Amino acid sequence: MxxxxxxxxxxxxxxxxxxxxxxxxxxxxxxxxxxxxxxxxxxxxxxxxxxxxxxxxxxxxxxxxxxxxxxxxxxxxxxxxxxxxxxxxxxxxxxxxxxxxxxxxxxxxxxxxxxxxxxxxxxxxxxxxxxxxRDEAMVVEHLVNIGRRSAVERMAHFLLELGSRLTLVGMGDKSGYTCPLTQYHLADALGLTAVHVNRVLRQLRENGLLTFRNGVVTFDNYQGLATLVDFDPTYLDQTGPLLK
Amino acid sequence: MxxxxxxxxxxxxxxxxxxxxxxxxxxxxxxxxxxxxxxxxxxxxxxxxxxxxxxxxxxxxxxxxxxxxxxxxxxxxxxxxxxxxxxxxxxxxxxxxxxxxxxxxxxxxxxxxxxxxxxxxxxxxxxxxxxxxRDEAMVVEHLVNIGRRSAVERMAHFLLELGSRLTLVGMGDKSGYTCPLTQYHLADALGLTAVHVNRVLRQLRENGLLTFRNGVVTFDNYQGLATLVDFDPTYLDQTGPLLK
DNA sequence: CGGTATTTTGAATGCTATCAAATAGCGTGG
DNA sequence: CCACGCTATTTGATAGCATTCAAAATACCG
CATH class of the missing domain: 2.60.120.10 (Jelly Rolls)
Incomplete structure (x- = not known):
């Protein structure tokens, strides 16, 4: 059991x-x-x-x-x-x-x-x-992401957020995680084209920020990414202010 | 009273x-x-x-x-x-x-x-x-709007949705409504530039679809607009399936 | 009536989409 | 084990929508 x-x-x-x-x-x-x-x-x-x-x-x-x-x-x-x-x-x-x-x-x-x-x-x-x-807050964050960030920033923010969520359930950490999403999934989530998703991923890789290959996301420079998009995982890691 | x-x-x-x-x-x-x-x-x-x-x-x-x-x-x-x-x-x-x-x-x-x-x-x-x-569903609709529609469609959808909401509280109808928003507000809501909002409004006006001037939105062709963006007000006009 | 906010228009740049095609990966069946 | 077919990834060239920068015109407020 x-x-x-x-x-x-x-x-x-x-x-x-x-x-x-x-x-x-x-x-x-x-x-x-x-x-x-x-x-x-x-x-x-x-x-x-x-x-x-x-x-x-x-x-x-x-x-x-x-x-x-x-x-x-x-x-x-x-x-x-x-x-x-x-x-x-x-x-x-x-x-x-x-x-x-x-x-x-x-x-x-x-x-x-x-x-x-x-x-x-x-x-x-x-x-x-x-x-x-929290799920609702993520939809809002997603809205902001698509409405006001460039393609590269969107991708970075999205993959960071996913990383935080996966970490919470023990399926990832600051070094990266396994990710079954195709570039088409990313495109449909981020309001981009699959072709452009590919170029964006290349750009992030060439800038030493993150690598997404063979179903694995690797954060090559977590802090750099977090700074790039001003990622604040606070809205995900609640430390239960309501009930202890 | x-x-x-x-x-x-x-x-x-x-x-x-x-x-x-x-x-x-x-x-x-x-x-x-x-x-x-x-x-x-x-x-x-x-x-x-x-x-x-x-x-x-x-x-x-x-x-x-x-x-x-x-x-x-x-x-x-x-x-x-x-x-x-x-x-x-x-x-x-x-x-x-x-x-x-x-x-x-x-x-x-x-x-x-x-x-x-x-x-x-x-x-x-x-x-x-x-x-x-319903408010949450609107955030989702908003996300879809920004992620997958062109500027003109976004504007049309947004103004139609607002119209439905206002109608519900007696502040508008299918002919239009009073709207205090500036083009900056529209820009910040739709993920556009204020300059581009202006051009989009002109385009809608010149196509005989709607006019937004002096704080008044007028639907010049409601059906045409609804068709353009496949507007479905169902998610707003619930007919209370839960309690009668 | 002057001052500020808002709307409007123009020109040029740039980011992302579109179209097209080659390459790589993966499961299936011979 | 290799060939085949499909899906996914990658890259190039071109087009287009929206932004940026700049400035004029109009509306609004005290």
Whole structure:
């Protein structure tokens, strides 16, 4: 049996609030109904909405919107420990589609079960809300990124942010991380062309800032990158001011 | 005494769920502590967070982030009936600044009072959550707008969306609305230059689509605009599927 | 009526897209 | 194990949209 504390969700929430053993076992109660899915499948389709949310246990996922001309904008990527479709399940509205980027494993969560957990345990409810709020803050940061930064800065900021998130769940550190995204994914997320993404990555590599090759992001000069885009990971590393 | 049903907040929430007289009086209970502010003042500053949220009663406000190079990205505008700083008050984190665009009137709302209302009245709690969720959906729509549309399309989409929101609170219709935003505001919201905003507005005007002059937006061809950007106001006009 | 903020227009530059094509990587089947 | 086909990456040349710099015209305010 897996050690409860080691699920990505527990790690992430644990970074927000201290979790007791009983908190952890309540959380693990949500991890029944495991499901596996191959890469490139839609989990939720734009407009559809049902009573189920998911916790991503393994693999990467993206949420996106398609425009009438066929282009798409990726709103966010989700990594292990993230909820999928939480708001759409709670509020019966889905404004975007969700697709698996890699093969994934998810745990189905019934809204009813989740609300029960919240009712039993304020600490967990807060932690989950906190995480949801962080996700929203990331969308805002993403908006600023696309609206006001050059292509090189966008890329740097994006890869730094991803690094911080992965570090939180033990899948990366300041030296880099494994990343399954293609240059097309990056393009759709950053509002660029895949061709230009390639040139931007080359530029970052040639300036000794970072290398993204063979599915691995390597920060060659973390501090330099952070300075370049004024990266402030504070909005991700909350030190749980609400509950201790 | 003002008729309760006529506050912009009541109008907006009323479009989500049917509100009874007792719901309305509970709502109006939140409208004590009226405050007035002149244009161009900060209500909440990036990073600060306190226990107070606001309901905007009159005037326009914008929430934005400033980048280290001095440029700014406006994340959203708020119009009468919108909450200001709701999430930051609930979760003790503010990721953006809020500034008055015009002279405004707000009602201060203590988190405690708001939570009391929620506890007493599920219908209102749902309506408010719904409104908050709509605001989030608008940020996502905004992201898509900036990431994947041309300058002309961005402008058209933005002004259409604003029109829908204003219509909901009785401040506009399909023919147009009064709009206090300067071309600098539009530029900061759409990730453009003020100079280019001007050219884009001219282009829209010369194509007979819309006219924005002397603080008035006039839709010269509403259907043409909606088609141009595939505008779908569905995500704003919810017909309250949750509570009737 | 002067002063400031906003809008408008012009010319030149530059960043990113588009179009086109070559190279490299990877899984599959012979 | 190699050939094949597909997807992803890389590079070059050209076009275009939006920015930048500059300045004039107009609106707004006390």
């Amino acid at each position: 897996t050690v409860i504390e080691d699920t990505p969700l527990a790690k992430k929430l644990g970074a927000f609030v201290a979790l007791s053993t009983s908190d952890l076992s309540l959380l693990s109660g949500l991890h029944r109904r495991r499901k596996a899915l191959v890469a490139g499948r839609d989990l939720v389709h734009q407009g559809q909405s049902d009573q189920i949310a998911y916790i991503l246990a393994a693999g990467w996922v993206c949420s996106y919107k398609i425009l009438p001309d066929g282009s798409r904008q990726i709103v966010d990527f989700q990594i292990p420990g993230d909820f999928l479709g939480l708001r759409s399940a709670l509020l019966h509205t889905s404004d975007r589609s969700i697709e698996s980027v890699t093969d994934i494993e998810v745990s189905e969560v019934l809204v009813r079960d989740l609300l029960n957990v919240f009712a039993q345990n304020l600490r967990l409810a807060t932690a989950v809300l906190w995480a949801a709020s | 003002t008729v309760i049903e006529d506050t912009p907040l009541a109008k907006k929430l009323g479009a989500f769920v049917a509100l009874s007289t007792s719901d309305l009086s509970l709502l109006s209970g939140l409208h004590r502590r009226r405050k007035a502010l002149v244009a161009g003042r900060d209500l909440v500053h990036q990073g600060q967070s306190d226990q107070i949220a606001y309901i905007l009663a009159a005037g326009w406000v914008c929430s934005y982030k400033i980048l280290p190079d001095g440029s700014r990205q406006i994340v959203d505008f708020q119009i009468p009936g919108d909450f200001l700083g709701l999430r930051s008050a609930l979760l003790h984190t503010s990721d953006r600044s809020i500034e008055s665009v015009t002279d405004i009137e707000v009602s201060e709302v203590l988190v405690r009072d708001l939570l009391n209302v929620f506890a007493q009245n599920l219908r209102l709690a749902t309506a408010v959550l719904w409104a908050a969720s």
